[in-house]
Amino acid sequence: MSSATPIDDPHDPLLGVVRAVPEQGPRGPLPRFLTPLVGREREIAGLRELLLQPEAPLVTLIGPGGVGKTRLAVRVAETLAADFPDGVAFVPLAAIRDPTLVLPAVAGALGVREAGDRSLADRLAAFLRDRASLVVLDNFEQVLAAAPRVAEMLAACPRLTILATSRAPLRISGERTRDVLPLGLPGWTEASGQPSSLADLRSAEAVRLFVERAHAARSDFALTEANTAAVAEICRRLDGLPLAIELAAARVSVLPPPALLARLRRRLPLLTGGARDVPQRLRTMRDAIGWSYDLLTEDEQERFRRLAGFAGGFTLEAAEAVAEGGDEPPAGARIDVLEGIGSLVDKSLLRWENGPDGEPRYLLLETVREFGQERLAASDAAEIVRCRHAMWCLTLAEQARPALLGPEQRRWSERLEAEHANLRARLAWLIETGAAAPALRLAEALWVFWFLRGHLREGEEWLERALAVEGDAPPADRVGALWGAGMLAWAQGNFPRAEELGERARASATAHGLEFGLATALYVLFLAIDMQGRRDEAIALGQACEVRMRAAGVRPWLAYVLADVGARLIEAGDRPRGEAWTAEGLALHRELGNKQGLGNKLSDLGVVRHEAGDVPGAARHYVESLHWLQE
Structure with missing residues (x-):
């Protein structure tokens, strides 16, 4: 969370230090299937030939659920890897229902992050414009309203090719559709009504x-x-x-x-x-x-219905909390749950893949999940499952919140990323049902994750929606949500909006005597006002923030405040105090193991040193910053 002004001079030799670092590779590798693809040889050959034609920038595989569109698309993409030297990326859309989340999903698969006031569409276009890449968009049918964004991306990126799977065409210019038909059936003799041979x-x-x-x-x-x-x-x-x-x-x-x-x-x-x-x-x-469902035992049917409440998959731990219920399962329950899930895997109703932490992650095919959701909605357990799911999401988010500012930052951010579809689903349900207090708690607990992973606009929208729910909620959660929304608005370059949210947070925190809430409100106001050029006002707010944050005793955020305000004090001419504050802030980040915080603050100090003419000092800060940010 940086308040420094970026270096814009393209001829600056120090930018070579930053640009020498390889760009992060795609984070959307093709999925690996553990069973062989049977048949489809003719379709694979035909699609490969089509996708290599420049007049076919978008090919959409059309067919009903369960016909094998994804398997076919992945196999075709595998055969084309050598023909697209800048990479093949797989973007799963099955867990997404909001068309506005399609571009962030593509960006996530390609390793492109939201930053500043430049739109994500522009950043994607800049990234892909000169790259010969193949992007597979899987399960597009529920986000068809995003088709114009795909068209814009193709228009801006002449070397990009997209292979989509969907139950309906995207209906945009340049699209070539291919029907994925059921597998070939054996021939029959009319006389006997039996297979021919x-x-x-x-x-x-x-x-x-x-x-x-x-x-x-x-x-x-x-x-x-x-x-x-x-x-x-x-x-x-x-x-x-x-x-x-x-x-x-x-x-x-x-x-x-x-x-x-x-x-x-x-x-x-x-x-x-x-x-x-x-x-x-x-x-x-x-x-x-x-x-297939009718062949399950009653216990298996109940477990299947409850597991269908997950979106985007689940872990064994999540299944214990949601599908089985209870915070402390009895002895042997974990084995029972594992055996039950294993039974559903064996019966092809569940599949599994390795999660970000190496633990198995279980998934239902979307057609299977839709069926399970219908059965869940018709059962007496629907409300219980949704409530347990919401409580599990809230527990996970609140458990992750402090870890996102410590040495396990990467592991927890990746875990929340894996559960993002579940978190979205329950947050939407809490908002739609008017559950103001838990909606605010969940959204407020997630904003740092959204910040770190680049889900800036989406995170701000969730926080705004949660804040708009009428009902009683703890003042501290409401102030925290206002602060988070302000920080995400600031990160997008919307500084007036960030200031407005910060003022609302300050008023509420003051009215309810919330020391930490007031400190956070002052922090976002300092950042927003500083970026609008009101330097003296910003420094006064930053100094007041430092006093409040020390009194609140929240050391991870004190580290950010000290480093940010300290850098501004140095620029304003108060070098002794500014140097002391930045040194204390960096020391706190090191002690707490916050690599993102440490890397960003070292980068900010590099900018300050550079603008002051201290080129060697700036270079040292840049190099160390890159070290921590790459860990």
């Missing part, structure tokens, strides 16, 4: 997928003359949809194909038709998942 059956893509997944579920499974007809009929009745076939094949461990077919035959009205007022794309998938 065992050889034809083995070569059909849908059957190949069933056999591969069934063999994974039961190692001795093989396609034989005895089960040929049943396997072929299962694939045919599931319309060749990959997810439906995988769900069916997973049951081979307990039901042979003829028994599977018998169960499927009893569910035929649901699996092949469905109500006419249900969208066509959902009829078969919902029914296929419903059939």
